[in-house]
Amino acid sequence: MxxxxxxxxxxxxxxxxxxxxxxxxxxxxxxxxxxxxxxxxxxxxxxxxxxxxxxxxxxxxxxxxxxxxxxxxxxxxxDESDTAPGSPFIEVQLLPPDVLPFLYPSRYCESDRFTEMAASVTANQSPGYDQCNAIVNYVRKSIRYTPGIGQQIISASEVNQLGQGVCRDMAHLGIACCRALSIPARMVVGYLEGLEPMDLHAWFEAYVGNRWYTFDPTQPDLKGGRIAIAFGRDAADVAxxxxxxxxxxxxxxxxxxxxxxxxxxxxxxx
Incomplete structure (x- = not known):
């Protein structure tokens, strides 16, 4: 489109x-x-x-x-974001060098604090894309999406405790859980056609099956119409x-x- x-x-x-x-x-x-x-x-x-x-x-x-x-x-x-159920986990030693920075804990994505939770959320899921999808479902069900009220940036741990947040906060939680499973994940900020209320938007991408895939906990379906402006480890990199x-x-x-x-x-x- x-x-x-x-x-x-x-x-x-x-x-x-x-x-x-x-x-x-x-x-x-x-x-x-x-x-x-x-x-x-x-x-x-x-x-x-x-x-x-x-x-x-x-x-x-x-x-x-x-x-x-x-x-x-x-x-x-x-028109539509690519999906790939069953796409495999890529072992860390096989990841491209430019993907490695998205494995580490970062300022707003404290992945080292989510090891047990991420394992529990993704239990019985195939390693890779299916684990990411389970994480998105957890964030969508557990965190109330409250667009327009989040002026202060909060971390994955904080939004998990608070139980509500804006798109940026929900992306932080998804990223932290993916990284806790050694799946590279990065934040994206950009535009989304049809977003209500209209504003700049944030989502995340995870690296499975040797490429990046889009995930968005705020949207009920993974529609297209996205324009990416910037990529980074978390919100600190994409202001x-x-x-x-x-x-x-x-x-x-x-x-x-x-x-x-x-x-x-x-x-x-x-």
Whole structure:
């Protein structure tokens, strides 16, 4: 399917402030970018680089006053996310080197605390994809999805105790349980067509059967219409913006995803 996705972020800034931005998706096997706009207002110099996970990042110093970041992308993405019941577990010694960082505990995914729970949740499941699916079912049944209320980032342990969370928190728990079983797992932040309420979204991917597969505890079915912006070990790696120094005021953030009938042909917002 063809989608147009846009994000508008407005800040009020008291003094010139350094930012790291992460708002540019990349073309890859699951998505292809046809057109992209990226506007900073007022215009400031931007230095782009690729981080350790391959994400496109921009360094800027935003001036004092009202500052706006506006992005828009036309992209072709998959209608449905791939599934692979029965896809096997890959032994650690056979994993590609670039996958290994997603095995370790991280700041918000304390996988070393979930060894027993993950084993219990996945009992009698075939090692690999079926274990990941059992973990997603556990998170969906045990954690109440509460979009729009999670301002503070919480860890997998915290959301498991609290029993509710936003998409980011539920992804943390899924990732931690997968890693506890020596299954590499990574967080993804991006857009999801038809998400209610509309916002940026987070889900996770697990590496089984020699490739990454999508898992999303917040959605009853694994639909497509996803646009990945950034990948990382947890939410600390995939923040769409990070500011340094004095606090800034976030005045507004507006996310829209529109279906397109084809390249350049927009239909109504979702």
């Amino acid at each position: 063809w989608l147009n996705a846009s994000c508008l972020i407005e800040f009020q800034i008291s003094v010139p402030t350094p930012f790291l931005l992460m708002l540019r998706p990349r073309s890859g096997s699951q998505q292809w970018i046809m057109r992209e706009e990226y506007l900073l207002s007022p215009s400031v110099p931007a230095l782009e680089f690729t981080d350790m996970f391959g994400n496109l990042c921009q360094r800027i110093v935003a001036p004092a006053g009202n500052f706006t970041v506006s992005t828009s992308v036309d992209i072709e993405t998959t 769409i913006y990070t500011q340094f120094g004095n606090p800034v005021d976030l005045l507004n953030m507006n996310v829209q995803v529109k279906k397109m009938t084809g390249p350049g042909y927009h239909s109504k917002a979702q």
